[in-house]
Amino acid sequence: MTKTIVGYANRLSVRSGDEIAFHASTYGSGATDVSLVRLTGCDDPDDGGIFEETEIAAEWAGRVEIPHQPIFAGSYAAADGVRAIAGDGGIHFAVFVWQNEWVNSRQCLMSLGRNKGGARLELYLENNVPQVVCGDTAVTSRPISPRRWTLLLIDVDASGQVSIRQAPAPEHGLEMLHTHAPLGDVWNDFHSAPGGDESASPLECWFGAANRDGRPAHAFDGKLEQPAFFDRVLRDSEAGLYWNTAPGEHAGLPCNHLWDFASHISGQVAEDRGGASRHCRIVNLPTRAVCGRKWDGTVHDWTVDSSHYGAMHFHSNAIADAEWKPFARWTVPADLPSGLYAAKLVQSESDDYVPFYILPQLDAAKPAIAFLAPTASYLAYANFCIQPQFAALYPQMREDTEGDALLRAHPEFGGGLYDMHPDGSGVHYSSLHRPIVNFRPKASNWAFTADGDIIAWLEQTGETYDTITDDALHREGIDLLDGYQVIVTGTHPEYWSTTMMEALEAWLARGGRLMYMGGNGFYWRIAFDPNGTDCIEVRRAEDGTRAWLSEPGEYYHSFSGELGGLWRRLGRTPQSLVGVGFSAQGFGGSTHYRLTEAAADPRAAFILEGVESEVIGDFGAHGDGAAGEEIDRADFALGTPAHAIVIASSEKHNALMLRAKEELLQTMPPGIEDPEVRADMVFFETASGGAVWSTGSIAWAGSLAHNDYGNNVARISTNVLRRFADEEPFRLP
Known part of the structure; x- marks a missing residue:
């Protein structure tokens, strides 16, 4: 189906009293039915995914004539x-x-x-x-x-x-x-x-x-x-x-x-x-x-x-702002709870969603739990298309999507931080103010849509939670986190600014409990535009698994003046923060975890309560397993706390799950079974009464809804969520 309507919002996140503008252009009839919906699941239901939308009354909803509006790319x-x-x-x-x-x-x-x-x-x-x-x-x-x-x-x-x-x-x-x-x-x-x-x-x-x-x-x-x-x-x-x-x-x-x-x-x-x-x-x-x-x-x-x-x-294809005229401006009312929302645009058989997050009111009492949406990662992967080198390794990734077809027809939408400009230089900046075809529900199960699986799981637990975002964390720092007892991450919180990192570290030091429910997290340092556009910048310096290289001498961000690259190379390893760090990536199918001997430690008993099998997550949406795509493992030499428990480790990955290049001092011989290619589920307590639990896998969230949440992945996640929300402090062993 050819898409005839596409849009974007001028904000990633808003609070009550803030104004947000919705912009759209049509490539067919201009008559469009627009509405406001709340999303509590973003997968494509035609592929068996969890998709839930609830219509919300809004004064701008109804039938609107939306014109065609071109984009003029070029810096x-x-x-x-x-x-x-x-x-x-x-x-x-x-x-x-x-x-x-x-x-x-x-x-x-x-x-x-x-x-x-x-x-x-x-x-x-x-x-x-x-x-x-x-x-x-x-x-x-x-x-x-x-x-x-x-x-x-x-x-x-x-x-x-x-x-x-x-x-x-x-x-x-x-x-x-x-x-x-x-x-x-x-x-x-x-x-x-x-x-x-x-x-x-x-x-x-x-x-x-x-x-x-x-x-x-x-x-x-x-x-x-x-x-x-x-x-x-x-x-x-x-x-x-x-x-x-x-x-x-x-x-x-x-x-x-x-x-x-x-x-x-x-x-x-x-x-x-x-x-x-x-x-x-x-x-x-x-x-x-x-x-x-x-x-x-x-x-x-x-x-x-x-x-x-x-x-x-x-750059001839650079774009910061499509400059489309908005079809609606809306001041967010005070009676809407925090969460994921979207302007829904429908033309005949074609539709589009323009997502945004409503943050809790500043003066509202905070529940114990907050979901931290990784909006920086959404911008980094903006308009991502499968590169030829990936398609050669993983034939199943060659499937053409509606978004791919739209981007081929409209290259003026611009790329994300995984793309290159026509002269072979990397795309350093990614802006919100243009159509982002994969920042949408029902897109491929990656990043934004995969995080909808976590939102859907939180909903079914019945626990009260707020929704907060990376961009708000960068703006507000630790004030955004203070008052929450539990922070639940998305599946791929890969891109972190210094302000974000310092806020999370300080919150953990005050006794916070972090549920890291993904993989390849806390990986690249980024900078946000100081001019307040929500645009982000990356410099891919010296090392890391990456799609392009920064030119020599160009490793410092223009937005912040900070040295770019991996947080690991900047002396702040993911292992020291969450117990695990990026180990390998592979998109040829996922596998399962198996409990370790350390899982018998009484400190981990609450995590495994009601779990009867030593095999964890041998089912799910990502090639039949909860361990896959991009995975993290514990490494005590890189900062995993000495008292951390490796509760479970993945096994039997296929030959296309390849060790991250920053892990290697020399080329790994082909065909060797690499024991360091694994996902580790890790738990540890902090000195201030807090704790960290990490899944070490992007694919984990895709297994949550299996058998209507009657499975050990959902059980373990819910066990951790409820114990972390309990006020009883954790104690160091």
Whole structure:
């Protein structure tokens, strides 16, 4: 079925009194039935999953006409009121350019024109060849080399004669191409200004994309650094001097404008260090804190010396905000309990859900239990599609979904942190403000939908609980957790900011009880956008099981200035926090656990009460087992507390369950049975009366509902939940 309606919300989580906006676009009829629902199960019922929705009254519900709204992807930097025309009537422009790989499309480096439209003067790369374009006339130069900084100097005199100079480094000299072909009548139209005073007529300038009525087109894949407009032609010797200046410096050269892309790296502007001070606004998340022409390997932290980080990396498919007009704005009433909600959109046989979380009221009494929804992981996996290398290993993952088809039809929705841009560079940022086709119920049983299995289990236990979220934890810190006795995680709480991590550590130190009901958790450090957009950033530094590599020198987050990478490599291992850490991944089927001898320890008796079999979880939604997909094991050398009990361990994984690469000092020989590839169920007490219980498996939640919850996975989980909710303190052995 072809999807004809898709939407998104502008918030991941809200409280009563907050406003949330719902945005949508249609690809068929505009008539749409919209409603508010509460979700207590997110699996696809056609595959036997648990799906529960309850309609909630809302004043905006009903039949709504929703228009088609396009998305214009592509990152760029824009400045208005630019005085680009020099005193001699010409235009003299310079910029440093770097491309990772050649992209076989026409891409715009600079677009200059009047604020009210009309003719434009533009600089393109096409098949790595620079072109100066005005109207139908193009003046071309020599090719530039990939992965090498090149200075381009563009001079157009008052009559439209063009000179293009370029140099890969000043010691190699400047190559000059002169053309005597004028740019023609279009240049005259562009050059003419109201009142005949070209020097006084401001223009608008975009870097990284062509400006088409305020929308990006022909967007660039590559880095730009220190674009500038000069008041006259620079001599070759002055061009060499310009190369050697630090970002933002002009060495006394006659700059009308000089944009310093090393300025305000965590913000949304770049300063103009020239005389006119027309600062750039940054649109659609070009990657910041990336190495510029000055980077020489002596600096790795941009906060120490930003002169090495004077570039922006622009991307033709980057998207920060779809900018769709909302079909509804809603102030959350006080009478709705916390939980998972969605705006439901229905057109004939096509539907879509726009999920969001309602947090408990700030002044409300807190129950003992809270479910912590891993919204950072949802953003990280946004619009994830199966990569060819995974499909080759796991043929069953090749199944085409409705979401896959939608993403192929609409690549402008953008990717998540597992995708790469067209030039082969990794996607560092993921934004909420666009359609995310797998942040939906009934999608593949992974992350968001799999967490619905935990919500459904919590509902059937009859225990009272609140729902809180990663993004709220980052905003509010430990204040969000204080007052709860038990925190239940989702299936894949993989991405954690420093604020989140410190809040959880402090809460555990105060006696909290944590139920870690997943795998591959507490793995990557992330940063949230300090400008309050809920956008997250990752830097995949040095190690870890990952889809792409950060460039050397680009391991520090632009949003926070913190070193990125694995929490394990940053000295805060998951094992020291929850007793287990990432061990292996494999998607060729799941298996079961078997109780260990340590399970007979009286300290674990409450966990196994009513459990009669030593085999745990040999059933479920993930290939017939509760241990699978991504699994964690105990490791006392990496920080698992010495008194922790390994209650059960998985066994009989197939050959496609592969050890995590950060675990290996050398390549594991093929065909060997690796004893370290296992999921461990672990329990331990803390000094402050709290405790931690970890399942060590993403697949655990998929086994909860088996036999209408009449199974040992659900029994163990419920035993732990109720004992953890009991106020009686735990004691260290």
